Amino acid sequence: MAPPAPRTGDAVFANVERVNAELFTLTYGAIVRQLLTDLEEVEEVNKQLDQISIFRGYNIGIRLIDEFLTKSNISRCVDFKETAEVIAKAGFKMFLGVTASVTNWDADGTSCSLVLEDNPLVDFVELPDTCQGLYYCNILSGVIRGALEMACISPEPNFWCTHQGMCLVRLATHPR
Amino acid sequence: MGREVSESCVDNLMIEMVSAYCNRFYSTKPELAARRIEAIGYQVGHQLSERYTMERPRFSDHLEAIKFICKDFWAELFKKQIDNLKTNHRGTFVLQDNRFQWLTRMSIDPSPANADLSQDSSGETAENRAVQITSMHLYFPCGIIRGALSNLGIPCAVSVDTSNLPACSFVVRIKA
Numbered sequence: 236m237a238p239p240a241p242r243t244g245d246a247v248f249a250n251v252e253r254v255n256a257e258l259f260t261l262t263y264g265a266i267v268r269q270l271l272t273d274l275e276e277v278e279e280v281n282k283q284l285d286q287i288s289i290f291r292g293y294n295i296g297i298r299l300i301d302e303f304l305t306k307s308n309i310s311r312c313v314d315f316k317e318t319a320e321v322i323a324k325a326g327f328k329m330f331l332g333v334t335a336s337v338t339n340w341d342a343d344g345t346s347c348s349l350v351l352e353d354n355p356l357v358d359f360v361e362l363p364d365t366c367q368g369l370y371y372c373n374i375l376s377g378v379i380r381g382a383l384e385m386a387c388i389s390p391e392p393n394f395w396c397t398h399q400g401m402c403l404v405r406l407a408t409h410p411r
Numbered sequence: 412m413g414r415e416v417s418e419s420c421v422d423n424l425m426i427e428m429v430s431a432y433c434n435r436f437y438s439t440k441p442e443l444a445a446r447r448i449e450a451i452g453y454q455v456g457h458q459l460s461e462r463y464t465m466e467r468p469r470f471s472d473h474l475e476a477i478k479f480i481c482k483d484f485w486a487e488l489f490k491k492q493i494d495n496l497k498t499n500h501r502g503t504f505v506l507q508d509n510r511f512q513w514l515t516r517m518s519i520d521p522s523p524a525n526a527d528l529s530q531d532s533s534g535e536t537a538e539n540r541a542v543q544i545t546s547m548h549l550y551f552p553c554g555i556i557r558g559a560l561s562n563l564g565i566p567c568a569v570s571v572d573t574s575n576l577p578a579c580s581f582v583v584r585i586k587a
Contacts, residue, residue, distance in 0.1 A: 252418040258488055259416045265454035266428055295423045302419055330417045355416050
């Protein structure tokens, strides 16, 4: 019997339990605000959101990967390019309800950018002047890193966020 | 229907938030962790309440405001209403949700990944710890309710009664 065909991001998203995105957006915003109050330094908060110590996107990623693999029936990715596409189209869609585009491949095919033009995390969000260095969406960087490490790739996602709300994750993997 | 994200986004965000504040930030001071979690909830509740009441006239009395929380507000967040509302007509209201969504999904993880939980608890059973973690998670919706009512001009204190899981009762005491 043939294995079940991989589901598109849209199909998976239609089948997962969904909730009001505002709750998600506002909860994340409140967490970041609280971290800023408790930690005071923007650099420290950037680290927290990504991987170090206290509030880890990484921990979320290692949980999400199981759900993703179970519900999407995606077969093993052949190479890093395919991995990036899967994250951008199926991964983001299944959880955030939006897709990202993959651009800016470097010559070796070991790094690219995932661009999220429409990101529920930043709905209604405006960064005050005191927080201009804050990578507000850095949690995504940690989530992707956690997910990929569980799937046995060790990438080094780095994250940038423009203030227009377009978020960019730079994914790089070790060349073979 | 507004924008949606997968339920696991919110669930995982909450789990990580509670874990961060209880196990890492304030591991030896659960009261402070609880206060932070409740404060994050307060922020969220305040903003959501503002959004959901923008086009409504003011509520005529406390009971009307509480009913709004029980019906429209709860439905926006959890796709169901509060199942039972009781009051002593002297400023105390009990909002009972028979299957509180965030509790039904929670399972306590005894895996080695949470090994740091058991190190400091000599004599504390796993069950005690489970109850403590559950309580910590519930500070978040308590804060949401308190924040929502505060936005409606009703200062109050909110606690939760979990003697009958997965039902839980939120006790709202309005401050005179």
